[in-house]
Amino acid sequence: MERFFNARSVVVIGVSNSPGNLGRAIMYNLMEFRYQGVIYAVGPKGGAFMGHRIYPSVLEIPESLDLAAILVPARVVPEVLRQCAQKSIRRVVVQTAGFGELGEERAGLEVQIREILRDHDMRMIGPNCIGIINRANGLAVPFMPFRMESPPGRVAVVSQSGGVGGTMINSLATENLGFSKFASVGNKLNVNENDLVAYLCEDDETDTLFCYLEGIADGRRFMEIASRSAKPVVVHKSNAGGAGAVIARSHTASLSSDDRVVDAALKQAGVFRALEQREAVEMIKAFSLSPMRGSRLAVISRSGGHAVMAADAADEYGFQLPPYPRDFAELVRAESRAKVIEPHNPLDLGDLFNLPLYLTLASKTLEREDIDGLLFIHNYQGVLDAEDSRRLVRGLGDVIGSCRKPVAVCVFTMQSELEVNRRAVRFPIFTDPREAVRALAWNRGFHARRPLALSTRRPSGVMPEKARALLEQCANGPLHSRQLAPLLSTYGAPLVRHRHAANEGEVLASAAELGYPLVMKTAQPEVLHKSDAGGVELDLTDERAVREAYRRLLAIGPEVLLQRMADPGLEWFVGGRQDRTFGPVVVTGPGGIYVELLGETAIRVGPFGEEEARGMLDELKGASLLSGARGRPVLHREGLVDLLVRVSWLLADFPEIRELDLNPVRVYDHSCVVLDWRATLSG
């Protein structure tokens, strides 16, 4: 990636002097951002643009080149890439649209491109993107002209949409944050967000990463990179599946994933997911503040109403508001006009007109050991107090600069005054007390986070080789219970005592061995819904009942499964499947009547350890059923935890197990037992 962003020479391919030529905008951007390297232009019509000769072909440029930015018709792209290869250009940004996002017929072009890249060891960003920017060296190749609005910042922007990426750059400028590097990834035919995020996590000029994504190329790698990152990663993932899926497909050729899996996976990796652009900006603002290392918040507000809102929000987001010390209160009271100020926290300064004192109060507050962060709210109309207020806001910059605790500043005034303030300072300004408190909560959350992402240690007693041997004998499709049950046992799933049988003799022998009462179920692999098919016989108490039941089940087929009838208990379900981008996913929740009542499931990408499994149960309301309230027994929660871990490993070790369903799992006070199992294999 370094060779993309730090290219010392760049050629723009597709420049002409005809009006509306987009290649010219790339040239413009390189000038606007003061690119420190050498620029060349290529276009079939020749001529010159902005003092640069337009070469008819890249092959005619006399010097060697680090990077090509390509904006030529789609059908010409392969030929241009071959010329780049011939010229030993190893990094290309292809901005041309009209590939996979238009459907199958253009996929042929993509195949050609992949081959050229592979054959010549080239890396490509795009196609169908608007390019990259490096603020440090002025490399800026978007075909949409940007203005260099703000000084370089420390936020990197990776966007699957040029428009959304541009919007974020504008927002960062508005918020006084700026950006370090920008990349629009488009169709991600070669370089994807993982390559960029991995690079930016190590980039010295970047403190915070923002990604707008419509699809995630390799979810597992993304999780690994993000969970190892020492920097906050904010992801705005759109294309949740419904109407968005159609337009995302035609926009950047992105397929949608199950949005709940995306949500779970990002949370697991310690990523902050934003649901809208504005929330993403709020999060980035949050992380730009110094670390909030506790929950003790001080609020100073010139407006009583905003102080009330701040206090409500402090409650909502779990902050404490330690009282101000007595001498501090006296200082405030001595200066206040009608002595109506009460030294509560939030401190309402409505009646204190000595604005310079506000700065002293802020500094004194931040010095306190029992305060982890400050929310400072200023409110003015700007008719008489504009100068004093502007000076106050500028002064806060010094207060912020001289302390290591976070200070969220809210300013309420006319829009024009707000802009004056923003231009005068270098910190972000908040415009809602609740937004500011939420930002401090995100900040606190980041500095307290412990992403676990994926486990690397198998639980004790699992036997992958034995499982492999069993699976090698299985055909694709629904697994036979005779095959699945031993497979599950190799990973230590606690199956109910059972026997398989295929004729009356086996049935009776099995029954005698298991003891009564018994359950008998059809085990014909083709039967998907055993109950619906009349394939379940309950509560068989003696040999005669078993014999009669078997005769009824014979109508479905000879294969049956006999189990000891389990005692009543709490029903749970444990399932899993292979997600297209995140791989093995485990799902669990209370079963039976609670499925519709609570409608809740916890989801994790596997494999994971016990801590993640406990986290799954913790997030379920229904987990209170396990905890023995209201005179009920405390149930074997750790048994479920263990089963979840084992299932996550089974699915991770064997991606050919497409779906697995253990339902019900019955949970007792000292054990949990799997009563029914189903799985589907695919090659």
Add this chain to the structure above:
Amino acid sequence: MERFFNARSVVVIGVSNSPGNLGRAIMYNLMEFRYQGVIYAVGPKGGAFMGHRIYPSVLEIPESLDLAAILVPARVVPEVLRQCAQKSIRRVVVQTAGFGELGEERAGLEVQIREILRDHDMRMIGPNCIGIINRANGLAVPFMPFRMESPPGRVAVVSQSGGVGGTMINSLATENLGFSKFASVGNKLNVNENDLVAYLCEDDETDTLFCYLEGIADGRRFMEIASRSAKPVVVHKSNAGGAGAVIARSHTASLSSDDRVVDAALKQAGVFRALEQREAVEMIKAFSLSPMRGSRLAVISRSGGHAVMAADAADEYGFQLPPYPRDFAELVRAESRAKVIEPHNPLDLGDLFNLPLYLTLASKTLEREDIDGLLFIHNYQGVLDAEDSRRLVRGLGDVIGSCRKPVAVCVFTMQSELEVNRRAVRFPIFTDPREAVRALAWNRGFHARRPLALSTRRPSGVMPEKARALLEQCANGPLHSRQLAPLLSTYGAPLVRHRHAANEGEVLASAAELGYPLVMKTAQPEVLHKSDAGGVELDLTDERAVREAYRRLLAIGPEVLLQRMADPGLEWFVGGRQDRTFGPVVVTGPGGIYVELLGETAIRVGPFGEEEARGMLDELKGASLLSGARGRPVLHREGLVDLLVRVSWLLADFPEIRELDLNPVRVYDHSCVVLDWRATLSG
């Protein structure tokens, strides 16, 4: 209220020439807003200000006066009010702080003020407020100088905090909405938000109302006014109860209510509650659009990424996206550059550089009968396309003006460009696709709303006179079951068959009458938790068991309640209490194990009818337990509905019933039965 806002003369009391005098700011505001009436100033030091003589007393002003704006020290306020009375001024705005919000010792001043107002038939806004503004006649008396930023708008602002009110005025100016009237209500000693809201609901210059409140003075009246309003009412209610309560008390002397009751009551009255300032602004923007009368949304976007977000949001907020017709698609394709535009809805115009055509597309879309509203998203960096884009945004103003469907316009560009656009048009601009879609959803919600608020028809068979007679015999405190049971019966609550008894003879006779099996409970009124006190004897199957049980219960006291042992069934709870501001409140939810499992309750202010009661059940997940899924029987939901209505009437008719608790109510397939009852009376 009319006489406040349309005063033809106003006297500002508390003006001097000393620097920092706040009365001068009031004079300034009257000038700035071009007050059309006559202005007088009063201050003990005399002199002149801005060409106006400062009279030493209001009594020396030669003409009659409609309104006084008073900003003098708190202890002087009663005397100034007496002078106003003498001068026949019937409307006063008292801005002075330092009354109830400072605590008990200042309450004496409030008593004096109330007396003066009552004796002279005067109305007062405040104290501790920043005053009122009427944009139509320029009456503007805040003591904080405002700038007349934007033309008059059609949003009225009522705020319990001057600072928050000012912030809203600034936001409305930023959003091109402006305001019609403004009132800061402060401590609400005389005029409260209800007086103002009732007036503004009828005000010809107001289309939408916004209220910021820290406490609600008379919640029932507020509900009645709001539910009758033909205009949308947006309420930002802070002071949710925790840390906010302390600061709200010292800010505007507001006590907090149970926030869940506030939430339920506002919803019931069809009010839109905002959780933060920005959400309030979003809602007001939403209601400023033409009515969204259905769910069929068209989206036109220049940016594919924003189109994907819009489609996601359309799903989230329940909008359909009908496809564009074929000829429309052809029109787009013919003009598009690389022919990569697919005519999906959202329509992604990324490759169409003919901006004037965008307006044609918008107009054509709005003409379609199968489209209820349009989201138009434009995105530009403003380097080359600023002029075309500005023209496009201005052109959208004409499109909006010529159609009766809502058009939400999103513009993404640099902040400075955004401000240029905002100053050039009269409609609000959105800056997030999800915000815009949410706004259309709120708009749709308002035009489809049917607030029911409070019922006026008692259910059949209730006997208020009989209940009154029974209650008259009861003392305050926990009600005796012997008194409560017949009281509940007068309102038709379906109590389980039962008898009260106070000696062994009565017990045995009652048992014989009820039949076995039986439950016997202590009915000593002083026992609050019968089970904990060992006061419940279950499953008594014969006379001997009854006799033995009674002997055990005698240790607690002689009074017992005998009931037929009820069959197992679903447990529910129905309760209620008197809320300080909203009056009778009914609470219900699934009982037994579901209390902790679901932790959910539905709340309504009473009295209400069956429709509201059904609504309560509809909002509970646990209501699925009533609906007979998974082979369970369908339960008697209507029995619960009926009970809820009756309880709401009982509490409404008798505010002296402070708390009522029917728990459990057992629900069967054809009946529901109250098994236990408790209530507390207060005078």
